Amino acid sequence: xxxxxxxILRLSLFVxxxxxxxxxxGLFSERSGVTNIALEGIMIIGAFTSAYFMxxxxxxxxxxxxxxxxxxxxxxxxxxxxxxxxxxxxxxxxKADQIISGTALNLFAPAFAVFIAQSLTGYSxxxxxxxxxxxxxxxxxxxxxxxxxMFTKTWMSVYVGFFLLILAYIVLxxxxxxxxxxxxxxxxxxxxxxxxxxxxxxxxxxxxxxxLAGLGGLFYIVPITGNYDANFxxxxxxxxxxxxxxxxxxKPFRILLIAxxxxxxxxxxxMTILIPFIxxxxxxxxxxxxxxxxxxxxxxxxxxxxxxxxRAVGEPYDPGKR
Amino acid sequence: xxxxxKIASFFKRESSVSFMSSILAIIAxxxxxxxxxxIFVPSDAWAGxxxxxxxxxxxxxxxxxxxxxxxxxxxxxxxxxxxxFKTGLFNIGATGQFTVGGFAAIFVGVxxxxxxxxxHWVVALIVAVLVGMIWGLIPGLLKAFxxxxxVVATIMLNYIGMYxxxxxxxxxxxxxxxxxxxxxxxxxxxxxxxxxxxxxxSSVSGGxxxxxxxxxxxxxxxxxxxxxxxxxAVGYNKDAAKYAGINEKASIIYSMSIAGxxxxxxxxxxxxxTSGTHISTTYVLMGxxxxxxxxALLGLSHPFGVLAAGIFFxxxxxxxxxxxxxxxxxxxxxxxxxxxxxxxxxxLIFKKFIGIFFKKKKEKTEKIGDDE
Numbered sequence: 001x002x003x004x005x006x007x008i009l010r011l012s013l014f015v016x017x018x019x020x021x022x023x024x025x026g027l028f029s030e031r032s033g034v035t036n037i038a039l040e041g042i043m044i045i046g047a048f049t050s051a052y053f054m055x056x057x058x059x060x061x062x063x064x065x066x067x068x069x070x071x072x073x074x075x076x077x078x079x080x081x082x083x084x085x086x087x088x089x090x091x092x093x094x095k096a097d098q099i100i101s102g103t104a105l106n107l108f109a110p111a112f113a114v115f116i117a118q119s120l121t122g123y124s125x126x127x128x129x130x131x132x133x134x135x136x137x138x139x140x141x142x143x144x145x146x147x148x149x150m151f152t153k154t155w156m157s158v159y160v161g162f163f164l165l166i167l168a169y170i171v172l173x174x175x176x177x178x179x180x181x182x183x184x185x186x187x188x189x190x191x192x193x194x195x196x197x198x199x200x201x202x203x204x205x206x207x208x209x210x211x212l213a214g215l216g217g218l219f220y221i222v223p224i225t226g227n228y229d230a231n232f233x234x235x236x237x238x239x240x241x242x243x244x245x246x247x248x249x250x251k252p253f254r255i256l257l258i259a260x261x262x263x264x265x266x267x268x269x270x271m272t273i274l275i276p277f278i279x280x281x282x283x284x285x286x287x288x289x290x291x292x293x294x295x296x297x298x299x300x301x302x303x304x305x306x307x308x309x310x311r312a313v314g315e316p317y318d319p320g321k322r
Numbered sequence: 323x324x325x326x327x328k329i330a331s332f333f334k335r336e337s338s339v340s341f342m343s344s345i346l347a348i349i350a351x352x353x354x355x356x357x358x359x360x361i362f363v364p365s366d367a368w369a370g371x372x373x374x375x376x377x378x379x380x381x382x383x384x385x386x387x388x389x390x391x392x393x394x395x396x397x398x399x400x401x402x403x404x405x406x407f408k409t410g411l412f413n414i415g416a417t418g419q420f421t422v423g424g425f426a427a428i429f430v431g432v433x434x435x436x437x438x439x440x441x442h443w444v445v446a447l448i449v450a451v452l453v454g455m456i457w458g459l460i461p462g463l464l465k466a467f468x469x470x471x472x473v474v475a476t477i478m479l480n481y482i483g484m485y486x487x488x489x490x491x492x493x494x495x496x497x498x499x500x501x502x503x504x505x506x507x508x509x510x511x512x513x514x515x516x517x518x519x520x521x522x523x524s525s526v527s528g529g530x531x532x533x534x535x536x537x538x539x540x541x542x543x544x545x546x547x548x549x550x551x552x553x554x555a556v557g558y559n560k561d562a563a564k565y566a567g568i569n570e571k572a573s574i575i576y577s578m579s580i581a582g583x584x585x586x587x588x589x590x591x592x593x594x595x596t597s598g599t600h601i602s603t604t605y606v607l608m609g610x611x612x613x614x615x616x617x618a619l620l621g622l623s624h625p626f627g628v629l630a631a632g633i634f635f636x637x638x639x640x641x642x643x644x645x646x647x648x649x650x651x652x653x654x655x656x657x658x659x660x661x662x663x664x665x666x667x668x669x670l671i672f673k674k675f676i677g678i679f680f681k682k683k684k685e686k687t688e689k690i691g692d693d694e
Contacts, residue, residue: 037414037473086664096667099412100619104664107616111656118651119362236481236607239414243474286489289605293481297470300478304470 004274006148008267013150016256016263017161018220022241023248023255024168025212030250031172032205033185033198035314037102038087039213040238041109044230045083046076046214047221048113051228052120054128064132066156072128072218073160080214081207083109088206092199095316106238113230127227157219164212169252181205185310188317198317216241247300249308261299266292340622343669347620348634351662355654366648373648374658377641385640387517387524393636394529395420395588399614400632401533401540402584404623408544409577410557415461415476416585417611418483423454423586424593424608425487425601431506431594432495442509447532447590454586455579457483462578466571472578480607488603502600503593511596529591534629536587541625543580553577585611616663635659 022039029036050072057063057071083105090101117124133155140151150158172178183191184201192198220237221228244262248255269288272279352374359367377385399416406413413419430437430446437445461475497504515528544550555563556573564570588610593599617635621627642655 090664090667094668096669097619100663100667103612103615103619104660104667106660107612107656107663108660111653111660114653115358115362115651115657118653232606236477239477239480243477246471246474284489284492286485286492290482290485293478293485297464297475297478297482300470300474301464301468304468307469307471309471 004271006145008271008274009149009264010152010154011271012260012263012267013158014155014223014263015266016259017157018216018237019241019244019262020256020259021161021164021219022213022216022238023244023259024164024252025209025216026242026245027168027172027250027252027255028181028205028212029209030205030245030313031185031310032181032202033188033310033312033315033317034088034091034202034206034209035098035102036084036087036206036209036213037099037239037242038084038105039209039216039241040234040236041102041105041107042080042083042210042213043217043220043234043238043241044109044113046080046217047228047234048117048126048217048230049079050076050214050218051128051221052117052126055126058129064129066133066135068129069133069156069222073215076214076218077211078214080212080217081210083214084206084210087210088203091316092202092206095318098314098316110230110233113233117230124230125227126230130222130226133222155219155223157222160215161219165252165256172252177204182310184317185312188312189319189321192317192319202317213238213241243296246309247296247303249303250310251308258296258299262292262296265295340669344620344622344627344631344666347662347666347669350665351658354661354665355658358657359650359654363649366650370645370648370650370654373644374638374641374655377637377644380641380644383521384524385644387521387526388643389637389640390517390521390530391524391526391636392639393633394527394533395592395610396613396617396635396639397533397629397632398536398584398588398591399610400617400621400628401536401625402581402588402618403611403614404618404621404625404628405540405544405584406577406581407618407623408557409553409573410560411465411472411574411577411581413458413476413578413581413585414473414615415457415479415611416581416588416614417607417609418476418480419454419457419582419585420589420592420611420614421480421487421601421608422457422483422589423450424589425490425503426450426453426586427510427590427593428495428503428506428601429490431510432504435507435509439509442507443512443594446506446510446594447512447587450586450590450594451583452586454589455583457586458578458580458582459575462575462582465578466574480611484605484607487601488605491601491603496603497600500600500602501604502602505600506594506596508596510594512591512594525595527591527595529595532587532591533632536584537625537629540584544625549576585614588614613659616659619663620666 022043026036026039053075054068054072057068087101087105090096091098114124117126135154138151141147143151172182180191180196181201183196184198188198217234220234244255244258248258269291272288356367356371359370399420402416403413427446427450430449457479461472461479464470464475465472491503495503512527512529515531517526552568553573553576555568556570560570617628617631621631638655638658642652645654646652
């Protein structure tokens with residue numbers, strides 16, 4: 001069993017990284033004071049647009065490999081951002097109920113993806129050369145412990161994911177922008193009095209959120225298959241990421257921990273053949289599949305006593321309120 | 323003059339302004355869907371719009387019955403989400419509660435054949451409600467005693483419920499050939515209650531009556547009882563309610579349980595039917611619960627609003643079925659529904675517009691009055 005541990009850890013990263021990136025997406029939005037349950041919808045838009053355009057570029061120019069993946073990332077980020085403008089406009093400019101706007105986007109995205117896919121290609125599926133994105137070996141493959149987990153048989157998304165985590169931490173906690181953004185999520189009236197443009201900050205929060213969630217959509221689909229079927233959306237990963245964000249108490253490194261835990265348990269339960277003592281119990285697949293959700297719920301039950309939600313999250317900014 | 327004042331006072335009332343802005347949101351959403359159709363398949367766009375608007379009249383009484391059939395579960399899931407909203411909770415777990423309720427109904431409908439015929443469907447319905455209630459009770463308890471955010475807990479329970487139901491279907495009521503649950507016995511199907519004469523050949527059942535009954539009961543509970551008032555008070559202001567002596571923890575548990583029970587009921591309405599509804603064994607969350615969120619939002623969480631919104635969504639969902647005769651996917655309907663929801667979020671524009679319009683008129687008349 002122990003010799004398989006690096007493999008299980010390596011594979012759990014493919015679940016954890018998209019969750020991490022999308023939960024970070026939620027972090028930026030909620031820290032600025034805007035609830036973003038539209039993560040699921042934005043992920044779908046990011047996944048679909050990047051899959052479609054990567055396929056198109058590959059067909060037209062033959063370009064593949066991680067250069068194409070990089071282009072796909074830019075596409076996912078751009079479209080995620082564009083789509084999230086709708087949420088920002090409704091919840092910041094129009095002071096709309098943020099749950100309503102988010103729900104609308106979540107319903108819109110999968111239907112729109114199928115509609116566009118059918119209109120453009122006649123099918124709901126788009127394919128792209130995901131095999132060529134696979135990184136078999138790097139010069140760090142021989143590193144003890146981390147080598148087999150992070151530097152062999154992996155995807156670029158793993159490195160980008162960790163990079164974004166550190167970047168998010170620095171931006172939120174070590175820059176003036178981050179401080180201002182967070183203040184808008186706690187006490188916007190005070191930020192306003194201190195000369196911060198609350199509206200601008202919240203727009204920034206939601207747009208960064210859109211960029212990351214779009215990217216997370218791409219990161220979710222790439223390690224799974226080489227084609228994206230718009231009919232299946234992103235299997236509720238956006239909602240899961242929301243759960244990771246809340247269980248991570250809106251803090252970057254706690255979010256990482258929860259994402260890793262969830263990824264680890266879900267891989268562990270899908271690969272019981274590698275773990276003799278669990279395999280011998282002959283648990284039904286469904287029980288094993290449900291396990292990561294049960295574990296997350298139990299972790300939550302023990303850690304939720306003091307919720308650290310941003311205090312003004314979900315409230316439209318009203319300058320007259322005290 | 324009198325007339326204008328009457329109209330003005332009608333438009334100033336909060337509820338009628340909300341109603342008007344919902345109507346405007348519907349018009350804007352339909353328009354958006356139409357423009358989208360016009361862009362992608364210009365030749366069929368007009369025909370498409372016509373089908374969406376006249377959907378229930380496509381096949382005469384049959385399609386009218388089917389529209390009611392689609393409406394019933396939408397109304398009840400909408401009621402579930404709306405009820406939780408009224409009490410300050412976001413029940414994103416309607417899907418999970420719907421699924422476990424539906425499974426319970428099928429289980430009783432297939433296996434408990436020892437129940438005498440006329441009672442079979444009633445028992446199945448009650449068991450579904452109870453199981454859905456348990457699925458709502460769990461996040462209620464977690465929220466009340468351990469402060470677990472209900473959104474996260476219900477999301478997790480959606481998946482747990484989905485997996486357990488697939489397992490349950492495979493173990494107890496499995497039709498291996500089609501990878502889905504087996505047919506329920508006919509005594510477990512909700513009776514048509516006379517609707518078969520009005521709408522022959524359609525899938526409609528007495529479920530629509532049950533849905534309307536649920537709306538009325540929830541209305542009475544929320545608006546006419548102390549219990550409902552307490553639940554709403556916790557929703558408006560938790561701390562104030564606590565100060566007033568309301569047991570806030572118990573309120574959370576009650577409202578999540580009731581929301582769960584309603585979603586479970588919706589599951590029973592869908593699956594206690596002989597018109598070919600089964601639970602499939604694929605690992606996919608059912609869409610009904612998420613549609614319930616849309617219904618609750620458009621209906622402003624008010625029971626009667628939810629009823630109207632559920633009927634409306636059922637109507638255009640039924641139209642979506644006929645839309646496939648043209649070059650459109652039924653996703654057009656989902657696009658229209660989501661646009662309507664989005665525009666209803668922007669209702670502040672409409673409200674302001676309506677407000678400003680009539681305020682100005684009023685000021686004018688007042689000024690004239692001063693001069694005299």
